[in-house]
Amino acid sequence: MPSVFTPSTQTELARFVAGNAAGSRQRLRPIGGRTTLSANVANSEEICEIRLGDLKSLVDYPARDMTVTVEAGMTVAELQSILQKEKQRLPVDFAQATRATIGGAVAMNASGPRRAGHGSLRDYLIGVSAVDAQGRLFHGGGRVVKNVAGYDLCKLAIGSRGTLAILTQFTFKLRPLPEAEGLIWTTFDTFAEIENVLERLLVSAARPVAVEVLTPPAAAVIANAAHASLPIDRPVLVIGVEGTESTVMWQIEQLRREMVPFGVQDLQTCTSEAASPVWSALTEFQTPADDPITFQANLRPSRAMEFLTLAHAAGVLAQCHAANGLIVGHIPAEPGGGTPPLGTLTKLREFARTAGGNLTVRHADENLSSRIDWLGDPEPSATLMRQLKKKLDPHELLNPTWFDGAGK
């Protein structure tokens, strides 16, 4: 069993980390809600878990300034419920909100379907506090929505996976909750046909906040999770809109008219209460379930439908945030429970490369862990990233194995 430290204040954490740096130099792993901890960081006797669950205060919520400051261990669900009371939100979708912490979400750069319309955490995080490997509690940014003083440490925190510092507190800018939302769920014969629609959407009169494309088995999982009777026998395109009741209805009608000439096979709309379980199923799909491998690919949006065609042919359950070129895929086990085809991973990764992107593994069953290349192709800036890691954490104390394709 790894040792555990559960700080009750940020200062206490800083003291502990400073003591560790000066003393035994145990390796440290920050832990939030354990929703994205995968085999990618091998369990080790030497690692000390820093459990941030008790650092969960609402530090400041001046609702009329539309900013909020919270500690890292607060769950996403709790934050959203606090904001909801003021008819506000952080418009980024997070899976497993009741368990996932804000700190974990930032460390993993979590997002979901609404990023087409609202962007991702880097568009909302305006202040950050963290403890570095030497035990220094530092901060970057501030609590105002516009601020260019100093290096933008917020950007470094996002997606840093606990490797640069232990994130302890965040300030976000917020947006008003929309009055209404709606979805159009459509099916097409091929992904190539969907690509035609996506091109048409680039100049749509509507302004969708979500553009999701699903392989049929992924659509089945989502429809099932939403307890919704939706067509799932062909490639699926789901478009989400938000606004007032009237703008939602107007946009849905507009989108319907724009899409019909492109070969829609089936079209259903979900508004008000009917929409919300579908939204949340679209958000939850990224969570690894029984499938042995879950990956994320990032491509030029124009190449995503080709990727989905390839993925679907290989039996992958895939969801694409089509406006952003991000794809989450679950690779199922061979029939009878055999090892999943690692060749599929290689093939998809090769395609991602030709499409100007990359593919990283988000989850893999323990028995596969050592046989998988987690991080994909090194980015051109990988050397600079490693330099930074070394500068900020010279003794490699923070999530040490992750960065170099952990698990190997």
Next chain:
Amino acid sequence: MGPSDGRPVTAHVRGPSLRDETETASVMMTAHEITRASASVPVGLLQELRGILSAAAVVDEPQRLVVYECDGFVVEKNMPDVVVFPESTEEVAAVVRACNRHNVPFLPRGAGTSLAGGCLPVGGGIMIALTRMKAIHEINLRDRYAVVDPGLVNVHLTQKLKGSGYHYAPDPSSQGACTLGGNFATNSGGPHTLKYGVTVNHVLGAEVVLANGDVVMLGGPTEDIPGYDLTGLFVGSEGTLGICTRLWVRLTRDPAAYRTMLAVFETVDDATVAISEIIGAGIVPAALEMMDQGIIEAVEAAFHFGFPLDAGAVLLMEVDGLELEVDAEATRMESICTACGAREVRRANSPEERLKLWKCRKQAFGAIGRLSPSYCTQDGVVPRTKLPQILQHIQDVSRRYDVRIVNVFHAGDGNIHPILLFDERDPDQVERVLAASDEILSRCIDLGGSVTGEHGIGVEKINFMSRLFSPDDLAVMGLIHDCYNPEGRLSPGKMLPVLAGCGNEHMPRRVPGRKAAL
């Protein structure tokens, strides 16, 4: 104390010692000596530069260098020793390597429209002007990005995209002159960043020449590349981490419809309360700008829009979205303004009228020449509900220091731009302007804000850093600086104050801007 009264000055900036290798850490120099400190660069370096670039692309005649002695922050000036005009990434990299070989500092410059001394050549050295690299390499509407050179003028991209249904969102007031590379370095804002975000929200990737001359690609046309967001780190680093030689920028869909309004208030107080109420009501306008009476007067004299000269303040407001919704949103904002005491709210009746309104706003700074021989613009930020307090404070400071202050700013972001009017030939006025600026920015910090929303720290506000940030915060930023700019030859003296024990030497500086930040 004026700039040339001969009293000793101690300089504290991050960076290498320049030409005086014997200089000690506790050097004290007179302002007169500092002026003289700009000696020539090593002959060998000059020869190398002339080998790398064409003869016309290497400028070292003093009368031509004067143009490059400062940016829009005119309080502090120093000439570079040489200005070079590379036309390719390879040339930039070769210049950087040559500077390193000769241990001479260097810094990039775009159009020089920055307002905090970001491209002031501290201690001289080689200035790399990127204005000849101004191509648009690719516009890809399907994948919603453009690939551009750093010297491309912001508005030229906007013009190129006209009619495509897409635009590049950040629109600094200086967009007719400022370059996208400069926007990258300073993380520029603009009126429409209230809804659409600042430069960093629209940069996907960049090719940069590092301080050692290596060329590296950060990010690129795809989102969420695995690993650290170095693009996000380099944007707004004020040229201290690398020189951007090509950018991949996000293109944004044009709004379907917009409504532009002008609300007229009797007093600044009423107008700022209206701003707080609009934001507090959960409205996200596309832009929300305030101009007070002093600015209205200057703008009206310059552009004859028909602004009421007796108004205390006007709000320039814009909402955008679907045609179906903009009227309702505009009406909500109008009612809030009326409830807060607006005596009139007008809507721009045509696209031409809208453009003229925006022209008045964006060229307001140019109109200030009508009010005073010199001016100093500050760039504080406060939480938006604190706007009435900071504006009252500014009025109070104006009275106490007997300095006329006019205001034109991004109200919706809480980003104030008090403009202090003075005559730089009068040392007493200079002194009062600096003290008044200091008091306003200090109050911004006290109210939970920042000393810069979009202009940057540069050299102007470097001494505010230790008031905004703790020694630990600055130590971490120092590590990042040293990670990519270990010798400190790239953009010395910018953004980060010198830290004890970092082995940085002191560098001669000119005087008054330093005091602006004390």
